[in-house]
Amino acid sequence: MRTPTLTDIIKDLRETSEALDATDVDFGDEENANVEVPTITSMTPTVTYYASPVTKTPYARIQWTWVAPVMHDEDGNVISPTDPDILDDVTFDPVVDYMFGTALNGATPTTFASTKGSTSVITQEHPLGSNVTGTVYAVLKSGIKGPAYSVEATVSKDTTAPNRPSTPTLTSSASIISVIWDGLDYLGNAQPSDYNNTVVYADASNPPTTPVGILTGRGVCAFHATAGSTIYVQLVSQDMSYNQSVGSTVVSIVSQSVLDDTGLADALANKAVIYTQTADPTTTLPVGTVKNGDWWFKTNATVTSQIDMIYKRVSGAWVTDTINAADVIAAQSIVSNNIAANAITANKILAGELAARLATTGELHADIINGGIINAAITISAALQTAAVGTRCTLDYSGFKMYVHNTVTGNDDIVINFDAVTGLASFFGNVVSNNLIANGVVTLNSPTNIMNPNTALILYSGIQPPSSGPIVTNKWDSVQLKNSDGSNASPTFVSRMSDGKFVGMSGIFQTVRYTVYNANGTWNRTITPSNFGPNRDYGFGPGLHLLVVIADYAYSIGVSGDDGTTNYYFDILATNLTTGATVVFYGPGGTKWKFPMSASPRLGTDGSNLILSFGTTIRMYSVSRTGETYTVTYTATKSNIMSNPDAIMRGTLDTGTDSFLMSSGSSNMRMCLYSTMVENTNGAIPQAASGTNIGLGYYSSVYWCAKSGGAVYFYNGVSLSTPTATRDFGITYYNTAPYESKMSPRTTATIKRLAKINLSASGWSPGVPDANVTQLRYYGGAVAGTVYAQGNNASGQIVLTSLATSGGTPPTSSSFPESAPAVIRNSDSSLIISGDGTVKVPPTKLRGFPIKWTGYLASSVSCSTNVYRSLKPSSRINYTGEWEPTWASGEDRFTIGYHCWVRIVWKVHFDNTSTAGNRLAAIYKNPASGTNTSSSEPAGRLVWAKSAPSSDYTACLAIWEGEVQATDTIMLVARTSSTTNAQHGISHTTVSITIERMLD
Structure with a gap:
């Protein structure tokens, strides 16, 4: 018989109420003297693995099964649910439900849920590598709870990939390629129990990289491919943990077209054929090739693109065919663009009101042709001009001329004349040019040639050094934190995980979120804390405040009250960045955390423990965690050099000494020694950009600082011992022959600590000022006044992360090959001024000094x-x-x-x-x-x-x-x-x- 429910029992009691004495019925007295406590003695977890089809995240699924507790009657006999006299056991207090809960890594479940009487329950989304403890207890009809029974399920982290898939078979028809797979691995074995799917990769490269389909076992995947192209195919299997196998053997196939269908080819072979040639096809092709119904477009022997006659094969002979223009050619369907030259040989063409005579030469003569746009590949004319008189342009056999009509004299003055006979160009007027390069002879005919003040005529005598030094710019690498949709993120606080990812906090009330960003700033995932604790909005606005990440846990502060006089109370919450579970933990000895009302709490870390800052006081606490249980121990107190810093951390950093690094608002990152709490002003790191600092840190020998707009800047440049320094930089022209010029004038610039130094020469390109110049070589020094070779390239720009302390120095003279210098000389050679500095002058006409x-x-x-x-x-x-x-x-x-x-x-x-x-x-x-x-x-x-x-x-x-x-x-x-x-x-x-x- 089935196990009776509470409804069944009440119904039977009502039916037998007259026959039973109320004193004979007892469902457990107040002392439970005659009630048996239900005890579960065994439970079996069965672990299976799966993956989210959306996020591709692997999880574990566990089915927990236990045996219902054995219950006895008043005589000590085991009660069987199939006993027809079960209701006669007046002391029977049946099990009506079970309460079940889970926890990770040996912890005790904090919440339980009803199984609605079932002795089996399934839990999902367990992270791999974290063991799960299941706990269950039975509940009697009277409300009595049995003892809890717990079992730990081992959840392993699968890192074993499936075997390489077997080689697929390919077929093709009509630009479609089909991939046929037997669902086995390369050894002919079935797929493992945690097999998920097999991805089909196919494209024109070997090996292919484009996914075209997914198979979940034996099956066919079809996709389109361009006819005639060679397509390579490879399979890759993956299990429920998305471990990927080695790719299968690459196979290829040529994509067929519809013409590869032999039946279609036969059908096309019997269709009528059009032959376009001068000779009769029956005399040039094998006998039997030409069939009745074929066409022969006879082409002109001289102009092969011209068709002279059209024939059709009828009863074994060519019959001349004609086109009835009235039936075939639609009105206005023949336009001038589609009529070849000499194609129409008629004395007169009548079309509406157009009447034009054609000469026997095939030319169209007209005094004036008016058209909005005349488009022709070639226009041949004796003369083209924009107007007959006045301002105009003319083009004829003599050349091209531009005329400007002089309204004062009434003359048409020639402004520009390109003479077609001499090849000379004449300009009557002013010519203004930013750059004028003359490779031939330049003649100045005017006696009033002028060089304006502040201009110079430079005689080129070879490779001279650059006229100005490089442009020096401090720069920093940065990433922009992004939302899941690719838009810019603006978190309230930013910290960094031990694996190099960034974590940001945003939101208020129950909308608080922790967002994990990849090292390049792209969105990784979002975690919602599962618990906010009480009164998390007191005094500081709603939600959690501040953010420190240690390992995979985010630590934040939430204010929870005050003592009404001098102190605020607050909670520190630790959120598991994998599960989202949040734990509230207290200070040393389990006491509430508190801070003065006159100061705001700030949270920091040394990578393992917590740092709390209150106004001008810093306190250090060591924190140990077992599961989700925290133990906090006070260690030391320090005086703070920066009241209420927005971000604070502790470490040896790049100074090699135990130090605090902190920032407030938009100030520089400041540093002080832990031992003395004296600020190390030489260790200050300048701001890379404007904005409020919302996070800072030191990771993999690189400082970083997050700004209020969501940009994170990295300080991994020149290691100065001071916040700023003045240094000299220069450039030379360079050729790997090697040739090198003297150095340019020095650029003295202020560089900043840990900034990258960008050196550039604006507007420079290889070949300037000489074809021998292919690169620029940059010089700079770690000490002001000294310059050493820092590198050379052809881009005109390099970025330095350090400055050389020794090495090559710029040459004192140019090593480029010498060339004949430019000269200015008199027509009779009595005065010669050379670019190499020599001057030859006649013995007179010198103005002496002083x-x-x-x-x-x-x-x-x-x-x-x-x-x-x-x-x-x-x-x-x-x-x-x-x-x-x-x-x-x-x-x-x-x-x-x-x-x-x-x-x-x-x-x-x-x-x-x-x-x-x-x-x-x-x-x-x-x-x-x-x-x-x-x-x-x-x-x-x-x-x-x-x-x-x-x-x-x-x-x-x-x-x-x-x-x-x-x-x-x-x-x-x-x-x-x-x-x-x-x-x-x-x-x-x-x-x-x-x-x-x-x-x-």
Whole structure:
């Protein structure tokens, strides 16, 4: 009989209620004195393996089966569910349900679920390599629970791939290839018990890499292939853990077309044939080849593309056939583009209102043809022009001309004329060009040829060094964290797993997520914590806060309350990044974690243990974990150099000493020694980009820093001992022959610690400035002022992760082959200026040095007390040569205009009443402003000054001799310390400027 249910028992009791005395019925008294506790004594787990068809993740499935507990009646006899007198056992308290739960790796289940009376249950999605403990207990009708019985199931991690599949058989028809497989391995054995499927790869490469289908055993996979192409096929099997086998033997086949069908070929062979040739096919082809119904398009013997006659084979003879235009050719279906030259030979063509005569030559003559667009492969005409007169373009046998009509003179001036006879081009007007390269003769006919100021004519004499140094840029490698759909991710916090993946936290309330990103920033998977704990939104907004990853666990903080006075309480939650299970654990001794209300908690790690930062205090805790049980021990307290850092970690880093690395907001990553908690300012790492730091770390000898926009930057460049340093860089032209030029002017640049150094020469390409130049060679040094070879290439750009401390230095002269220098010479060779620096000149017409110029300020000038007064001449006394200084408009400073050696004599005459104060005449180079009338000394460089005593009022003289550049400016200044206005006037001044010699 079947086991009675609770409903059956109640029904029977109602039916026999009159015959039974209520005192005789007892379903267990209050003390359970007569109730037997149900005890399960055995349970068997059966483990099978499978994989998610969507995520391709391997899992274990376990069927747990146990034996129902043995129950006895009041006489001690075993109660059988098939006993017809079972209801007579008035003390019978049957088992009505079982409660079952699981846990990983020896832990005790925390939740149980009803099996609804079944003695078997199936659990799924167990991670491979983690043993599972199943626990079950029975429940009586009266609610009594039996003891729990547990069994651990071993879940192995399969790493054994299936055997190589057997070789498939291929067939082809009509561009379809069929792959036939017997479902066995290469030894003829059946597939293993955990076999999943076999992927078919096929394409034109050997071995193929394109998947075209999946077989789950013996079967056929068909796919399309281009007819006539050779297709290679290979099979790869995989098991439930997605372990892939070695590929099968590669086989190939040529994809057939529909014409490979022999029946179709026979049918086509009996169809009518069209022969296009000049000779009669019956005389040129084997006898019997030509059949009745065939066509012969007889072609012209001279023009083989022209058809002269059309014949049809009827009763063994060729019959001339014609085309009835009225029945066959539709109106307007013959257009000019489809009519070949000389194809229509008619004296007149009438089409609507068009009437044009055709000459016997086949040419169409017309005075004017008007058309929006005339498209022709070749146009032959005596002349083409855009207009008859005025502004126009003409093209005829004499050449191409462009005319501009002069409205003043009424003439049509030729602007550009390309002469077809001489090959010369004439330009009447201005020609403006950014670059003008003339490989032939250049003749300047105008007597007023001008080279504007600041231009130069350079005579090329061979390979000269680059005119400017390289562009130096600090750069960092980076990845952008991505969502599963490929869009940019912006997590709230970022940490890094021990296997190199990144982990980000985002979301609020029950939507908090941990996202795992691959090392290249792409999405890997998303984990939802299974438990948030109580009151996780207190004080800091909803959700969890901060993120540290140790191994495969994410640690976060959730505030849970306060003591109403000085402290907040919070929980630390550890989330398994594989299962999503979250465990709340407490501080040392199981006490609640707490922190002052005046500070915010920050979470860090040394890779194994936790670091808590509260304002200016850092506390270290060692953390050990057994299963999901945590033991926390306080170890030390330190003073924090950075209040409330957003990210903090501890390690030896690249300094080799125990240190803290931390950051706050958008500041640099700062470092301090653990032993002294003194900041190592030389260890600071600059910001790679703007934005708030939301995570940092040190992994595989590389620092990294995550930004609020989801970008992670890597610091793996130049290892400086300071945050920044000034270094010199240069470039040379290079050829692997090897040839090399002198080095360019140096570029002095600031480089940053652990940044990669990008050196580039903007706009450079091989062959510039000479065909012998194929590469650039870059120089730089680990010490300012020193440069060593750093590498060469043809791209014009290299990236350095370190700077050489020794090695090749740039050459002092060019090793490129010498060439004849360019020259400028007179037509009679009396003057020759060569690019190699030599000059041959006639014995006369030389302007000698020195060149002198003298200026004079005739009127008196007031000079206030203790004021530096800039002055300039109002007139010129005399000069030699054709030079005089250039005074800036409205300013008291002048430019020599040459790179030369100059001598300046500056004389200031004071009024004869000016005897009460000292006087000064001074010369300043490159002053910051154009005039000066203040008590402050001009901001430029003082090159010479002379003071005169109060007793000497006749003159104050300053004489300076030195080098000036073409753009250097000079200011002449006078000053007196007299306190009486009547005693500090300037009667007049003179300045003498002498260019002694020109400098290179």
